[in-house]
Amino acid sequence: xxxxxxxxxxxxVVGALxxxxxxxxxxxxxxxxxxxxxxxxxxxxxxxDFLGLAQILVYVGAVAILLVFVMLLTRTGRGESPExxxxxxxxxxxxxxxxAVGLVGALAxxxxxxxxxxxxxFPTVRDLGVALMTDFVLPLQLVGVVLTAAMIGAAIxxxxxxxxxxxxxxxxxxxxxx
Amino acid sequence: xxxxVDQIFVHLMQMMVDRVPDAVAPWVRAAVGVGAVLGLFGxxxxxxxxxxxxxxxxxxxxxxxxxxxxxxxxxxxxxGIKSLTKEDVVPRSADRVVHxxxxxxxxxxxxxxxxVLPFGRNMVLMHVDTGLLxxxxxGASTELAVxxxxxxxxxxxxxxxxxxAIAQMISYxxxxxxxxxxxxxxxxxxxxVGIVESQAARPGEWLARWNLFTxxxxxxxxLFLIAAFAEANRSPFDLxxxxxxxxxxxxxxxxxxxxxxxxxxxxxxxxxxxGMAVTLFLGGWTAPVxxxxxxxxxxxxxxxxxxLIALFIWVRxxxxxxxxxxxxxxxxxxxxxxxxxxxxxxxxxxxxxxxxRGWLFCTPVLAAAYVLLGRALVGRRRIQRRVYRxxxxxxxx
Numbered sequence: 001x002x003x004x005x006x007x008x009x010x011x012x013v014v015g016a017l018x019x020x021x022x023x024x025x026x027x028x029x030x031x032x033x034x035x036x037x038x039x040x041x042x043x044x045x046x047x048x049d050f051l052g053l054a055q056i057l058v059y060v061g062a063v064a065i066l067l068v069f070v071m072l073l074t075r076t077g078r079g080e081s082p083e084x085x086x087x088x089x090x091x092x093x094x095x096x097x098x099x100a101v102g103l104v105g106a107l108a109x110x111x112x113x114x115x116x117x118x119x120x121x122f123p124t125v126r127d128l129g130v131a132l133m134t135d136f137v138l139p140l141q142l143v144g145v146v147l148t149a150a151m152i153g154a155a156i157x158x159x160x161x162x163x164x165x166x167x168x169x170x171x172x173x174x175x176x177x178x
Numbered sequence: 179x180x181x182x183v184d185q186i187f188v189h190l191m192q193m194m195v196d197r198v199p200d201a202v203a204p205w206v207r208a209a210v211g212v213g214a215v216l217g218l219f220g221x222x223x224x225x226x227x228x229x230x231x232x233x234x235x236x237x238x239x240x241x242x243x244x245x246x247x248x249x250x251x252x253x254x255x256x257x258g259i260k261s262l263t264k265e266d267v268v269p270r271s272a273d274r275v276v277h278x279x280x281x282x283x284x285x286x287x288x289x290x291x292x293x294v295l296p297f298g299r300n301m302v303l304m305h306v307d308t309g310l311l312x313x314x315x316x317g318a319s320t321e322l323a324v325x326x327x328x329x330x331x332x333x334x335x336x337x338x339x340x341x342x343a344i345a346q347m348i349s350y351x352x353x354x355x356x357x358x359x360x361x362x363x364x365x366x367x368x369x370x371v372g373i374v375e376s377q378a379a380r381p382g383e384w385l386a387r388w389n390l391f392t393x394x395x396x397x398x399x400x401l402f403l404i405a406a407f408a409e410a411n412r413s414p415f416d417l418x419x420x421x422x423x424x425x426x427x428x429x430x431x432x433x434x435x436x437x438x439x440x441x442x443x444x445x446x447x448x449x450x451x452x453g454m455a456v457t458l459f460l461g462g463w464t465a466p467v468x469x470x471x472x473x474x475x476x477x478x479x480x481x482x483x484x485x486l487i488a489l490f491i492w493v494r495x496x497x498x499x500x501x502x503x504x505x506x507x508x509x510x511x512x513x514x515x516x517x518x519x520x521x522x523x524x525x526x527x528x529x530x531x532x533x534x535r536g537w538l539f540c541t542p543v544l545a546a547a548y549v550l551l552g553r554a555l556v557g558r559r560r561i562q563r564r565v566y567r568x569x570x571x572x573x574x575x
Contacts, residue, residue: 026329030276033322049308053315061318061351065344068325125308125368 004045011038029068036060047122184474187214188300211303215292223445224254230491237495257438264434269331272431276330281432281439284323287316288443291450294370298463298476302371309370310362313454314355317409320447321347324418324428327440331431339427342502343418346408349509350415354405356517357398360524361389361458370454374462384468388461392532393540394523397548399459401517403489406451408509410444412490414497415505452486453479511555519547 011034018031036059043052123131132140182189194210195203228243228251235242243250268277294309296302306312321344328340362368365376379386389395408415419427429440456462460482463475500508523543527536 024273027276030322030326049306050311053308053311056315057311057318060322061315062348064322065325065348068322068329069344072329125311126366 002045005042008038008041008045011035011041013038025071026068029064029071032067033060033064036064049122050125050128184299184476186474187298187476208303215303216289219292219446219449220442222449223442224258225251226445226449226487226491227257227441228253230494233488233491234495261435261438266434266436267431269333269431271332273330273332276326277431280323280327280330281429281436281443283326284320285439285443285446287319287323288446288450290316292446292453295450295453296371296374296457296462297479298474301463301476305371306369308368310358310368310373310458313370313450314351317447317450318351320443327432328428331428333431336428336430339418339430343411343428346411346415346418346505346509349506350405350408350513353401353509353513353517354409356514357401357405357520358454358458360394360398360520363521363524364389364528370457370462374457374464377461378464379468379471386461386464386466386468388464388466389459390461392527393537393544394520394527395459397516397544398520399455401513401520402455402459403486404513406448406455407490407493408505410448410451410490412444412448413494414500416499417502417505448490449483449487452483452490455486456482507555512551515551516544516547519544 015031015034015036015038019028019035022028022031036055040052040055040060043049043055191207191210195207198206231253232242232244232250243253246252246256268274291313293304294302294306294312302309304312324340324343324347328336328338328343331337361373365373367373367376377387377389385391390399407413411418429437432440456479463479465471465473465478523540527540530536530539
């Protein structure tokens with residue numbers, strides 16, 4: 001238990017609690033960002049530089065932005081969002097409990113709840129790159145294909161629709177309604 | 179002698195650390211280093227604002243600030259005192275906590291980026307293997323702060339400004355990062371110090387191996403610089419602040435010192451991007467030719483940095499603002515394909531071993547891509563001199 005672990009672990013817990021408990025959805029999103037930062041700090045504290053920095057670059061730099069923008073654009077009115085309906089909450093609780101049991105079980109089976117005796121050595125960025133380009137080149141390429149497909153799909157969705165009176169297009173000569 | 183001058187700051191730091199007990203030595207080292215960087219770049223920020231105002235005033239046939247201090251060069255101190263003594267106005271409907279945190283969340287990551295910049299030989303605050311990634315990770319977290327500022331003000335102009343800024347920053351972040359990948363491929367490391375050292379002249383060579391001196395390096399440098407203009411929200415990409423349309427963008431509802439913090443974050447971000455451009459493409463603290471190695475390394479770094487800042491000011495004074503759709507088109511249709519093309523070109527350059535064969539292959543490919551892409555995007559539109567109905571009619575100018 002280093003002080004750094006306490007600090008970053010505290011950030012993770014406080015952020016996650018805030019994301020659940022705060023009333024304003026944008027506040028919840030920003031609170032989740034605190035969790036992301038805490039996680040990144042934990043990775044850095046453990047010596048996984050690349051993972052920690054990639055966490056910040058991807059989650060704080062991109063995912064969080066996406067999150068708050070979606071909330072902003074789908075809000076129905078001013079002020080706070082309507083109360084979440086009770087009734088389905090135990091489903092969520094069940095899923096959360098199952099995930100927690102699965103994670104703890106996996107951790108226990110790996111470490112056996114004993115601190116490691118020998119010091120850990122962490123792969124450098126170079127090791128990661130070599131591993132990605134040799135042993136794991138097929139998964140890497142597959143991920144690339146999936147991402148490319150997603151990007152093409154997004155571009156097609158964003159294309160203006162041409163002619164043929166499709167949905168969302170006003171007939172020729174009429175002004176689009178404001 | 180020359181070596182001593184070169185390492186003078188390193189020796190000073192060592193002397194200071196030697197005088198304190200070992201237990202606190204790392205803390206003293208960190209505090210002194212961070213303090214020096216903050217003070218130096220804070221002062222540079224002040225002086226840059228004055229030089230920028232005076233420089234642009236020259237370009238616009240005005241005088242600029244000329245009242246405070248010799249030739250008006252103490253204007254920044256007057257501005258700082260003014261912003262400290264102004265009332266800090268928070269709109270009644272604003273989200274107080276987020277409104278308060280936004281300038282801090284913007285300035286902190288920007289200051290963090292200075293940790294990995296090598297200012298001279300053995301002069302880097304944080305020597306890590308993943309320096310370049312650290313720089314981009316810290317830079318990417320500023321977008322959220324811009325959102326916080328724009329959203330929490332509860333003002334349509336500020337929200338519009340924030341949306342513009344975020345769209346722009348995310349779009350230009352792609353060419354910003356991709357244009358540096360070529361450098362990483364050649365240097366074989368993400369460490370900023372390693373990248374600088376890979377650009378130094380080898381023993382016996384008269385010319386340094388700056389990445390700028392290669393065809394792909396030149397192209398990547400230009401892309402990086404343009405993207406840096408956009409990331410810093412500076413002219414010609416200063417739409418998020420568009421005074422004439424949305425008054426000041428995302429920080430319209432900030433006053434007093436919080437406003438100054440936004441201003442400071444913008445300039446420090448510009449310095450950090452310039453410093454990274456120097457590190458990646460202009461050889462960091464290395465001399466361009468081996469014969470000039472006797473000039474201290476930190477002078478080289480700051481000389482190059484100041485030259486780039488002057489370029490930023492020059493561009494701001496001479497280019498008109500883009501339109502939003504032009505801005506997006508330029509990032510996605512022109513800069514991104516070129517940045518992607520640079521990657522295979524760098525790979526070919528590496529396997530050809532540089533030299534004249536590399537030049538013979540890389541230059542035509544990049545030039546052809548630039549010309550063809552530009553032609554295709556312009557399309558059938560004819561570019562010609564705009565004729566103004568009143569101003570230019572019948573007047574031979």
